[in-house]
Amino acid sequence: MKFAPIVNPEARRASPQPVRVDLRTVFLAGIGAWVVAAIVCAVLLAVGLHAMPYLQICLAGIVVGIALLIWEHFDRCNYRKLGA
Numbered sequence: 001m002k003f004a005p006i007v008n009p010e011a012r013r014a015s016p017q018p019v020r021v022d023l024r025t026v027f028l029a030g031i032g033a034w035v036v037a038a039i040v041c042a043v044l045l046a047v048g049l050h051a052m053p054y055l056q057i058c059l060a061g062i063v064v065g066i067a068l069l070i071w072e073h074f075d076r077c078n079y080r081k082l083g084a
Contacts (some may be wrong), residue, residue: 023072031065034058
């Protein structure tokens with residue numbers, strides 16, 4: 001075990017560059033899951049079960065997912081501007 005990188009920061013290897021991932025697919029999958037859950041809650045509500053709080057949670061998840069898609073759009077635009 002070498003202690004040089006701990007004692008002397010210049011002896012460290014260069015850190016790898018972070019991987020840029022496409023979060024749109026992740027956010028779209030999350031929104032899709034919330035939509036499916038909202039449909040299930042709406043069916044349960046139509047049958048007569050008490051599912052209104054769960055439906056509200058699903059709708060809030062959809063709204064948050066859409067907000068994250070908007071954030072990702074502007075973040076990706078900034079990333080492209082930095083690379084140009």
